Amino acid sequence: MNYTLNQLQIFLKIVETKSITKASELLFLTQPAVSIQLKNFQNQFDIPLTEVIGRQLYVTPFGEEIAEASKRILKEVEAMKHKTMAYKGFLTGQLNIAVVSTGKYVMPYFLSGFLKTHSEIDLKMDVTNRYKVLKSLEQNEVDFALVSVMPNNLNVASIPLMQNKLFLIGNTTRANELSYKNNELILEDLPLIYREKGSATRQAMEDYLSVRQVNTNKKIQLSTNEAIKQAVISGLGYSVMPLIGLKNELRNKELTIIPAQGLPVTSFWNLIWLKGKKFTPAATAYINYLKTKKDAIILENFSWHENFQKP
Template structure:
């Protein structure tokens, strides 16, 4: 047997993504390079690890067994590296964070300097919708989650980072009275673009409409904040979006904000963790860093949001 750690890592990515194409993106490799590494690993075994039926890749039972073994092997190798670094006096280990999709415009700024100082830390950050973020936290798969809507059934601790201001957006070509405040009745006519079920932004939008006794005209749903933003810019409809995701588009005049009664909606971005979880040394140090520096991070990177 001459398989390598790199081959195991590539194989794990293929299993997790169920796709060579998606694994290549995850690993920043070309598709042929991933295929070669997968073949080289497969050549070590007489039993198939994967199979392709139609155009879909499936992992065999043996492949799943190897995945779990490989996971343990790579965790032990990582532990050796972390232990070596700790003996050198370096903070080392793995930090796992699950981030609600619009939080991708937030979390990097709270990680940047911490990771710069502590280069022995490996970051695993999953960006997904609110439902999956809460699931990963509930299953104790991550150290922290970044959300704007608190989960109802989990016993958690939280650290508020910054306001999440949600505004009604339109393409640059939409004409309206920019000096006035529109009545909520405007939603009777505007075709709205919604995020998918499970999105925190969608939850807040629906609560707003319910409280205002509005039945909005939903034109269609999209599965990412970027897709919604592009659709609004293209003039396909209107949407309530986080101001944090719009910095460049507002600066370039590609999107405009419509002032409406009851808007903006303001939630908070919160770093949350399970109350009973025993945080690792890395997680505890990150939390201390956040508590000490969060105000400065906001002032340096997000103070511009106060102007809208």
């Protein structure tokens, strides 16, 4: 057999997505390139790895076994790379981090300096919803998770990184449409846009409205903060959102923060891990890095956020 590591990686992505189109998008390759590599890989086996029924691609039982073997081969190759660098005196390994979607505005700044110093450490960061983040942590698939609401069902340790402030936002040109009673905003009149259920942002928004005994007449649900931002900019409605992801839109006056009693809702971004977890040298070094550099990172990159005052 004369397969390449590139073919193994492409085949695994096809197995994962069950689609040549999706695999090509995730690998930043053209569909023909992925198809050719799958064909070249298949030609080395007498038994089919995949089959297409209708328009759906399926992985055969033999293909599943080859996929598992491919994972082991690639894992061993990765281990050889790290061992080589370790013999040269470099800190090596891989950091695995799961991040809730809004955390994408936070986590990279707490990683860049560390990875520049330790260039031989690989990073795998999964940005997804809170449910999947906590599931990955619970199943010990990641070293760390970044959350803004601590889990109740997991025994975790944590490092608090920085504040998470949530404000009511709206389209700048629609401020004159707001209604007030006794100088207090009437929230019931607003078409409110929510994140999907399970989101920490959704929970914070619902808790805020519940405390104020607000029952909204119109509710819109979108699955990402980016989608909500665009919906609010378009004038579709209003939402309670984390300040951390609004810097450019506020500066460009596409969005405005609407004063409302009880806001901002404030929590903390926490990097968490399972208590008792045995860290790799890379993970241990990263914890030590955060303990010594966290305040300087916040001062350099997030002073605007920490010092932001409610209107």
